[in-house]
Amino acid sequence: MKTKSYTRVEAMRLIPLLEGIALEIQERRTAIRTTEEMIRALGVSRRVHAQEIHRKRTQLARQRVELRRVGEELEKLGCSLAVTDPFEIFVPGDDDGYGWRPGETFLRHTSIGPFAA
Numbered sequence: 001m002k003t004k005s006y007t008r009v010e011a012m013r014l015i016p017l018l019e020g021i022a023l024e025i026q027e028r029r030t031a032i033r034t035t036e037e038m039i040r041a042l043g044v045s046r047r048v049h050a051q052e053i054h055r056k057r058t059q060l061a062r063q064r065v066e067l068r069r070v071g072e073e074l075e076k077l078g079c080s081l082a083v084t085d086p087f088e089i090f091v092p093g094d095d096d097g098y099g100w101r102p103g104e105t106f107l108r109h110t111s112i113g114p115f116a117a
Helices: 008-045 050-077
Strands: 080-082 089-091 098-100
Touching: 008 050, 008 089, 008 098, 050 080, 080 089
Parallel strands: none
Antiparallel strands: 089 098
16 A cells, blocks of 8 residues: 655644544543553452452553554554654655644654654
């Protein structure tokens, strides 16, 4: 399959969609971390909290599946998470491509490498 390459104008039109995807990624990552912490805390008294631990593990599995689904949405667009801090989405395009961060209304030319969500 040929990799999608966006012009700057096309990439700019993606920003509203990327904003929604980025928000969902951030929310799911937070939910995963919180749930993992709760499982660890409940694990101190496994026998007492066995059912709750099971429920939390089920929630954790669902959150991970949904995070993968969001990553697949990015892949369908030809985009991916970039290996950067802060969080950044790589948009393939002219020259090296573009980097976009949540909350920004602009794109930057970038030579960052893509990284799957």
